[in-house]
Amino acid sequence: MTYFEDLTAAKAAGSAWACVCGAENPPTYDACHDCQRPSWTCAACGLVSPAALQACRECGNSTSAESLGDEPGYEMSHLAWAGLQIGPRRVGGHYDHGSEDTAYEVITIEHGPRDTWPSWQITVRYAMDGRTVTHCTGWDPSRDRVITQPPADIIIVSIGRLHDFERSEHADILQRATIALDLRHHFRDPHRAQDLRDLSAADQAVRQAVINTPGVRQVLAATALQISGYLSGPSTAPITVVTQCAGGRHRAATAALALRAVVAGDVEQATEFGLEGASRAFSFRGLDVELIHRDINRAVVQR
Structure with a gap:
């Protein structure tokens, strides 16, 4: 035509x-x-x-x-996209649209996908007049601001042990870990492959190389079971999971991405990592999961 x-x-x-x-x-x-x-x-x-x-x-x-998803084979799932729209907002947290007059508390978050429009939604209560409003306005980091933030149910942090000596906000994260997953000595290091060395878990080639390493999926599925066990306990304290490798760019970061997809119940994203079954056990729990890559953007360590 x-x-x-x-x-x-x-x-x-x-x-x-x-x-x-x-x-x-x-x-x-x-x-x-x-x-x-x-x-x-x-x-x-x-x-x-x-x-x-x-x-x-x-x-x-x-x-x-x-x-969304301009890299072939890694299109963003609905939950990942909804997470981008929701931003750092969590139930019980306080935020504003850039001024004190628009301060609000988050009452509920529906990640969706919902059968009717909108595909996700958030309900907030405004501090100024107590109004309760349900909407689907995305988080705008250039305008919106966090006032107080409740702790996430699960915090997943990827680190490179070669950077332990460097000062950072999460320099002592291993001391606070509920689960510490060390991938350094039992699984091959993508750093040794010339074509992967300068890449990171943000690249599909790295994710595939790590997740296809024999044993990695089993270890991650077992870690998900550990998390489920801790969640069954009487404590309401956040669970902190630390994934470790040498430089923090490949194995630890990929493992953290995979675990985040599993425990967030993002079945579509977890399927990319071959962990669809593990994620279904979490798909209706509605857990708040915070993902932190401490060292993924640091310079490649020459070793």
């Missing part, structure tokens, strides 16, 4: 989008036909807008669909 045929069909279906230059475009066009201004599709409701990187006119979401 030609542009004009596409546009005629889009107008008939009510799906054409108008650019700021005045031209109308079919929904499949990622740039204006006339002025080439780029468009983006809202990840929340699917609206196509020529206002690149601005909030969606329909639902207020500021994340474009194009920004």
